[in-house]
């Protein structure tokens with residue numbers, strides 16, 4: 001599989017033989033559209049697993065390909081399988097990674113299709129996996145995608161703009177209780193009941209179809225005393241984005257698949273930017289790095305030994321210097337594990 005140029009339009013051939021077009025125009029430089037978070041640290045953690053000829057690196061969230069480019073440069077024996085559900089991202093990253101030729105395979109898929117997509121490519125095990133969760137700056141900054149509460153646009157928020165329910169449809173159809181729960185659960189929004197009731201009242205007067213209309217409702221719903229506590233739409237927009245893209249469910253299905261596919265000595269690195277996602281990663285990694293020996297057993301049997309060991313203590317954060325250059329790095333929590341025992345051993 002490779003990357004082909006057809007009549008001036010750059011197409012990436014995915015494993016489904018779909019053409020993923022760089023619809024954004026070839027003048028845009030992917031490196032300028034998103035700054036990879038904790039780039040050096042990720043490469044340092046992934047590279048030891050990618051030194052053997054033919055070793056396979058899966059970037060489950062390819063984005064603009066910043067992490068992947070650095071890994072391919074640092075690990076000349078490695079091949080990349082890069083997933084993204086956003087075909088625009090795949091097109092741009094494909095252009096960036098074209099110089100690596102057939103070392104690169106791009107897959108237009110949600111990452112919970114991790115195992116089946118690898119099967120389709122004839123790949124059994126892999127050597128290193130990165131999940132850099134959430135949205136890219138490309139998605140956030142492109143007004144028309146509807147992720148941003150700063151710019152007015154249709155209230156969309158789908159990472160894969162070709163399918164699924166939009167944020168406007170959720171805002172129009174969820175009951176007040178459902179909206180309140182959504183804003184609490186995925187946004188940790190203290191004003192969730194107030195915002196939910198205002199939305200239900202306002203949408204009865206006129207549909208809320210744009211980011212600007214939703215921001216207007218939220219601003220009017222925010223009590224004067226709370227107006228200084230950050231942008232009122234920030235947490236509601238985060239909650240809607242997570243719901244629209246079913247982000248948590250996809251991660252809960254994908255990460256166990258990735259851990260299952262990684263060889264002994266193989267590594268899995270996750271960068272999470274939201275507490276529910278990080279909590280899931282933390283708990284799964286804790287379970288996988290803990291002995292399953294029943295308490296009181298005098299000797300730990302081989303099958304009770306943990307399958308993974310931690311590569312970092314707790315969660316690593318971005319330093320102040322990186323946060324200053326790239327504020328989107330500030331919420332990151334990086335966790336990483338290495339397989340030390342085969343599931344069958």
Ligand SMILES: C[S@@+](CC[C@H](N)C(=O)[O-])C[C@H]1O[C@@H](n2cnc3c(N)ncnc32)[C@H](O)[C@@H]1O
Pocket residue numbers: 034035036037060061062063064065066067068083084085086089109110111112132133134135136137159247250251
């Ligand atoms: C933070 S960006 C990754 C940036 C990338 N590491 C880089 O250096 O450019 C996350 C990317 O993951 C993609 N993504 C998010 N959830 C996904 C999912 N469930 N399946 C596939 N791709 C997903 C988004 O479309 C976005 O392009």
